[in-house]
Amino acid sequence: MNEKILEIDPFLKPYVSDIRLRNKNYVDTKKRLLTKEKKLSNFANGHHYFGFHKQKDGWVYREWAPNAKKIALIGDFNQWNRTSHFLQSIGDGVWEIKLTKKDKLVHGSKVRIEITTEKDTFERIPTYCKRVVQKKETVDFDGEVWAPETAFVWTDQDFKRNQDEPVLIYESHVGMAGIKEGISTFQDYIEIVLPRVKKLGYNTIQLMAIAEHPYYGSFGYQVSNFFAVSSKFGTPEELKLLIDTAHQMGISVLLDIVHSHAATNVVEGLAEFDGTEIQYFYSGKRGTHPEWGSKLFNYGKTEVIHFLLSNVKYWLEEYHFDGFRFDAVTSMLYHHHGLGVAFDNYDKYFSTNTDTEAVTYLQLAAEIAKEVDPDCILIAEDMSGMPGMCLPIEIGGIGFDYRLGMGVPDFWIKTLKNMSDYDWNLGSIWYELTQRRPQEKVVGYCESHDQALVGDKTIMFRLADQEMYWKMDVFSQSDIIDRAIALHKMIRLITCTCAGEGYLNFMGNEFGHPEWIDFPNPDNDWSYSKARRRWDLAEDTNLRYRFLQSFDHAMIQLVKENNLLATPSQLLFHHEDHKLLAYQKGAYVFVYNFHPVAQHTVTLQIEKASTAEVVLHSDWQRFGGYLNAENPETIVITNNKLTIPINRRAVAVYKIS
Structure with a gap:
C-alpha cells in the first residue's frame, strides 16, 4: 500500500498518521482473518x-x-x-x-x-x-427451510453493465410499486415498474427493503434477518426473476444493504441471539444507536466480520445483484454517528472521532465485493465527506466507487423553504452542485426517498403544496403550479448534469408524485393510501404530471446518450441580478434563466464552433410550455459569440458544432 491519497488531496498531509493508521489497520485485520485462506472471498463463506x-x-x-x-x-x-x-x-x-x-x-x-x-x-x-x-x-x-427441488434457471449470462455509461439510478421500494392500497410484490414490480424504468431510460434500479424487516414502516432499515428475502414481497425465486428480467432489459440492479445497524427484535433478529448482547454487537451504550435505538455491530470482532462479509458475497452470488448502496455509512464511520456534527474541517474526520474498526470493515466489504464481481458498483451513503471514501484501498482510500451527494437535497430544501426566487444565489448553487473531493465520484440527486417521507416534502410538493390537489389539470390556470412545474424541471436538469458522475431519482418523483410517503401506522388507521405510487396520474392526458415525466425522459436520454455525466462542466456565464447561469459540457451548452418575471438575452463566448442548435428546452409544448419543437432554430456563432434569448424560469440546451 502507498500514500498517494496525500498527493491527490494535499489537505490530508497534516493527517498522515491517521492515513497510515487506516492502512495499518486494514493490513493487520486482513492478515488476522486470512490465517488459512489467501483471499477474502475464500474467507467469507x-x-x-x-x-x-x-x-x-x-x-x-x-x-x-x-x-x-x-x-x-x-x-x-x-x-x-x-x-x-x-x-x-x-x-x-x-x-x-x-x-x-x-x-x-x-x-x-x-x-x-x-x-x-x-x-x-x-x-x-x-x-x-x-x-x-x-x-x-x-x-x-x-x-x-428454503431449498426448492428445481433450482432457478438464470438467463442473464450475457448481461454486462456498460462501464462507460454513468449510473442513472431509479431508487425503488417494491412494496410501493403498485397503485393498489396494499403491499405490492416482486411480480408487480416486474410488470409495472421495470417497463417504466426502461422507457424512461434509467440504466440501474436500486431496491430498498429487500432483507427481512419485521416493521414495514421502517422502509427496510430495521433488518432482522440478513440472509432472508422479505416475504412481504414474495419468494427468493421471485426476486431472482425480477433481477433476471431487469438484466434482460439491460438494467443493473443494486441492493440497498444495511450493515450499519440491526433491529432490536430478539426472536427473529440478531439481538441477544445467544442470550448475550455482545455476540454480534458492542456492549452497553456503544451497542445502541442513540437516535434510532437499533443495535450496532462490533466491527472489530472476527465472527461479526465473517457474518457481514459473507452477507455481501451472498447477495452477489445468490441473487446476481450488481452492487450495493451501503446505508448510513456516516453512522458507521464515527463514534458520534455524525449526529449534530458539522464536518467543516478535516479534524472532524480523524483522531478520536473515527471508529477505525468500522473504517476497516468498509474497506474489507469493498474488497470482497470487487473480488466476487470486479464490475460491481459500490455507493456509500456518507454525508460527512470522509476523505478517500471513493479512492482505491491501495492508495489509502476506503475503496467505494461513489458517495451519495447528500448535501445537495438539503441545499435545495433550504433554498426553496427560506428564500424568495429573487434572492436565489446562483453562485452558491453552482458551488454546491460542483464541489467534489478530488478524483472521488458522486451520485448526484435533488431528492430521494428521504425527502418524500411524511414530515418532509418532495420538491414538487414543496413548490406547489395544496395547489397540487386542485390545479394540476391542463384546464386550470395557476401561477403557483406554473412556477412549480418550471422550477421542478430546471432543478432536476441542473442537478443531474452538475451534481455528480451518477444520478439518482426516487420512483415517481420524476413526474412530481403528489403528497408524501406515509406507511401504515396507528396514526393513519393502518392505511396504505400513501404507501403506493399513483402511476395513473402520469398517464392522464388531462393532468400536467405527464409533462414532468416527459421532461425527465428527455433529460435522461440526453445525458446517457452523450455521456454528459462523465464530461466536466465549465462555467461560461453567471449574472446574479438577472438570475442567469450558463455552462458547457463537451458539445452541449446549458443556459438557465431563474428570474421569476424577466426574459433576457445572453451572449456567450464559445470557442471552435460555428453553429448552435437547441436540443432541449423546458418550454417546449410536450413539457407543458408554449414553444413548438418541430423545427428547432439553428443559431450562427459569429466571432466566437453565441447570442440567445432565454425565457423566464426556463432552461435551454444547445448542441454546438
Whole structure:
C-alpha cells in the first residue's frame, strides 16, 4: 500500500498518521482473518457453512451461538418437539445437527431453535435462514427451510453493465410499486415498474427493503434477518426473476444493504441471539444507536466480520445483484454517528472521532465485493465527506466507487423553504452542485426517498403544496403550479448534469408524485393510501404530471446518450441580478434563466464552433410550455459569440458544432 491519497488531496498531509493508521489497520485485520485462506472471498463463506444445507441423505444445519449450553431444532417437521432434535457442540461456539430423510425436514418446513443457557431458555430463528415468514394469527415470525427441488434457471449470462455509461439510478421500494392500497410484490414490480424504468431510460434500479424487516414502516432499515428475502414481497425465486428480467432489459440492479445497524427484535433478529448482547454487537451504550435505538455491530470482532462479509458475497452470488448502496455509512464511520456534527474541517474526520474498526470493515466489504464481481458498483451513503471514501484501498482510500451527494437535497430544501426566487444565489448553487473531493465520484440527486417521507416534502410538493390537489389539470390556470412545474424541471436538469458522475431519482418523483410517503401506522388507521405510487396520474392526458415525466425522459436520454455525466462542466456565464447561469459540457451548452418575471438575452463566448442548435428546452409544448419543437432554430456563432434569448424560469440546451 502507498500514500498517494496525500498527493491527490494535499489537505490530508497534516493527517498522515491517521492515513497510515487506516492502512495499518486494514493490513493487520486482513492478515488476522486470512490465517488459512489467501483471499477474502475464500474467507467469507458463512452462508455456505452455516444454516440449512441439503445433503444426499438429508440435511445439515449449523449455528454459531457461543453462550448456548443446549440447542434444540424445532419445527412443524417434528411437531415442535423440544427434545427430539438436539444440536451438538463442535467447538468454537458452533453447533451442528445432521438429519436424514426420516426426519421429514423438507423445503418449506417452518423452523426455530430453542436455546438453553446457564440462565434461561428461549426461542430464536436461525441466523442464516433464507426465508422468514410471519404467522397469520400473530405478529411472530418463523424461519422457513428454503431449498426448492428445481433450482432457478438464470438467463442473464450475457448481461454486462456498460462501464462507460454513468449510473442513472431509479431508487425503488417494491412494496410501493403498485397503485393498489396494499403491499405490492416482486411480480408487480416486474410488470409495472421495470417497463417504466426502461422507457424512461434509467440504466440501474436500486431496491430498498429487500432483507427481512419485521416493521414495514421502517422502509427496510430495521433488518432482522440478513440472509432472508422479505416475504412481504414474495419468494427468493421471485426476486431472482425480477433481477433476471431487469438484466434482460439491460438494467443493473443494486441492493440497498444495511450493515450499519440491526433491529432490536430478539426472536427473529440478531439481538441477544445467544442470550448475550455482545455476540454480534458492542456492549452497553456503544451497542445502541442513540437516535434510532437499533443495535450496532462490533466491527472489530472476527465472527461479526465473517457474518457481514459473507452477507455481501451472498447477495452477489445468490441473487446476481450488481452492487450495493451501503446505508448510513456516516453512522458507521464515527463514534458520534455524525449526529449534530458539522464536518467543516478535516479534524472532524480523524483522531478520536473515527471508529477505525468500522473504517476497516468498509474497506474489507469493498474488497470482497470487487473480488466476487470486479464490475460491481459500490455507493456509500456518507454525508460527512470522509476523505478517500471513493479512492482505491491501495492508495489509502476506503475503496467505494461513489458517495451519495447528500448535501445537495438539503441545499435545495433550504433554498426553496427560506428564500424568495429573487434572492436565489446562483453562485452558491453552482458551488454546491460542483464541489467534489478530488478524483472521488458522486451520485448526484435533488431528492430521494428521504425527502418524500411524511414530515418532509418532495420538491414538487414543496413548490406547489395544496395547489397540487386542485390545479394540476391542463384546464386550470395557476401561477403557483406554473412556477412549480418550471422550477421542478430546471432543478432536476441542473442537478443531474452538475451534481455528480451518477444520478439518482426516487420512483415517481420524476413526474412530481403528489403528497408524501406515509406507511401504515396507528396514526393513519393502518392505511396504505400513501404507501403506493399513483402511476395513473402520469398517464392522464388531462393532468400536467405527464409533462414532468416527459421532461425527465428527455433529460435522461440526453445525458446517457452523450455521456454528459462523465464530461466536466465549465462555467461560461453567471449574472446574479438577472438570475442567469450558463455552462458547457463537451458539445452541449446549458443556459438557465431563474428570474421569476424577466426574459433576457445572453451572449456567450464559445470557442471552435460555428453553429448552435437547441436540443432541449423546458418550454417546449410536450413539457407543458408554449414553444413548438418541430423545427428547432439553428443559431450562427459569429466571432466566437453565441447570442440567445432565454425565457423566464426556463432552461435551454444547445448542441454546438
